[in-house]
Amino acid sequence: MAVVIVKHKVENYKKWEGFYNDDVQRRQNAGLKEIVHGRNVDSPNEVYLIFETDDAMKAREFLRDPELKEVMDEAxxxxxxxxxxLEK
Structure with a gap:
C-alpha cells in the first residue's frame, strides 16, 4: 500500500475542481482511492491531493499520462x- 501526494497551482480552484470531479473514473481505473483533495487556506489556488493505491507504479504512470496533462491544462x-x- 502506498500514499500518493500531489501539489500544484491552478488559475481558479472552483474551475479546476469541476474538471477534477469529472475525471473520477480515470483515477479509479488507475487504482487511486482519494483520501482528500483541498486547497491551501493561505494560498487558495494551491491544490493538494492525497490518494491511497495498491500499485504505486500504475499511479505514477497515470500521473505522467499525456491525456491527463491535457485535462490539467484545460482545468x-x-x-x-x-x-x-510514500510507502506505508
Whole structure:
C-alpha cells in the first residue's frame, strides 16, 4: 500500500475542481482511492491531493499520462505538479 501526494497551482480552484470531479473514473481505473483533495487556506489556488493505491507504479504512470496533462491544462493548472509517493 502506498500514499500518493500531489501539489500544484491552478488559475481558479472552483474551475479546476469541476474538471477534477469529472475525471473520477480515470483515477479509479488507475487504482487511486482519494483520501482528500483541498486547497491551501493561505494560498487558495494551491491544490493538494492525497490518494491511497495498491500499485504505486500504475499511479505514477497515470500521473505522467499525456491525456491527463491535457485535462490539467484545460482545468487551469499553472505548473508541473509535485508528486510524492510514500510507502506505508
Amino acid at each position: 487551469g493548472v499553472l505548473d508541473k505538479p509535485e508528486m510524492i509517493i
